[in-house]
Amino acid sequence: MRATLFVSPGACSLACHVVVLEAGLPIHVVPVDLRDPAAPHRAVNPLGRVPTLITAAGEVLTENSALLPYLADQSPSSGLLAPVGTVLRARTQAWVGYLNAEIHTGCFRAINRPQRYCLDMKGQATVREQALLRLQEALEPIESALQDRATLDGEHFTIADAYLGVFGAWVRALGADFDRFTELHRFGRGYEQRASVMRARAWESTTQP
Numbered sequence: 001m002r003a004t005l006f007v008s009p010g011a012c013s014l015a016c017h018v019v020v021l022e023a024g025l026p027i028h029v030v031p032v033d034l035r036d037p038a039a040p041h042r043a044v045n046p047l048g049r050v051p052t053l054i055t056a057a058g059e060v061l062t063e064n065s066a067l068l069p070y071l072a073d074q075s076p077s078s079g080l081l082a083p084v085g086t087v088l089r090a091r092t093q094a095w096v097g098y099l100n101a102e103i104h105t106g107c108f109r110a111i112n113r114p115q116r117y118c119l120d121m122k123g124q125a126t127v128r129e130q131a132l133l134r135l136q137e138a139l140e141p142i143e144s145a146l147q148d149r150a151t152l153d154g155e156h157f158t159i160a161d162a163y164l165g166v167f168g169a170w171v172r173a174l175g176a177d178f179d180r181f182t183e184l185h186r187f188g189r190g191y192e193q194r195a196s197v198m199r200a201r202a203w204e205s206t207t208q209p
């Protein structure tokens with residue numbers, strides 16, 4: 001059986017899709033509609049979220065924080081993640097953790113789905129407003145890390161960069177309030193020009209779930 005990665009266009013699963021392409025992994029990528037209660041990934045992931053991976057052995061894996069290193073480790077020579085036990089690997093994992101907890105769950109979940117935090121409309125507007133302010137703070141360490149650097153570690157394009165590019169695009173879509181994050185926007189322009197990213201985005205925008 002060939003491994004299958006479920007993704008949704010524009011979602012955080014783009015990071016795994018990019019890593020699959022960067023590493024040249026023989027994985028079948030399948031698009032799903034997150035609003036469809038019958039979407040195929042729901043049969044294996046009760047949370048109904050992407051990314052969801054079914055390995056060649058039929059094991060189901062979820063969570064970017066697990067999938068990104070798992071995929072990178074299939075191709076050590078890709079340089080997407082340094083070897084086990086190295087400081088470089090720990091630093092990349094720290095960024096993955098930061099992006100996952102602070103940026104995605106800590107900010108974007110409340111910005112994009114405030115109804116998960118408050119039932120009334122007025123409260124939802126407050127949740128969203130507060131999350132936008134929190135995002136301004138949470139982006140500061142990323143902006144500093146990217147100073148004069150093309151990637152987060154300054155040398156290699158890693159799984160953390162594959163993941164950061166997703167949020168770079170989401171931040172850009174928030175408009176002028178986020179214009180001051182010039183290093184992140186520069187990083188984002190480079191990200192969107194990578195062959196793997198262009199290929200993944202083109203495929204996701206033309207392949208119907």
Ligand SMILES: N[C@@H](CCC(=O)N[C@@H](CS)C(=O)NCC(=O)O)C(=O)O
Binds near residue numbers: 034050064
């Ligand atoms: N902690 C999860 C979050 C995954 C996640 O929230 N994915 C979104 C797309 S960006 C999703 O599937 N949303 C559908 C939903 O929450 O119902 C991870 O990092 O993999």
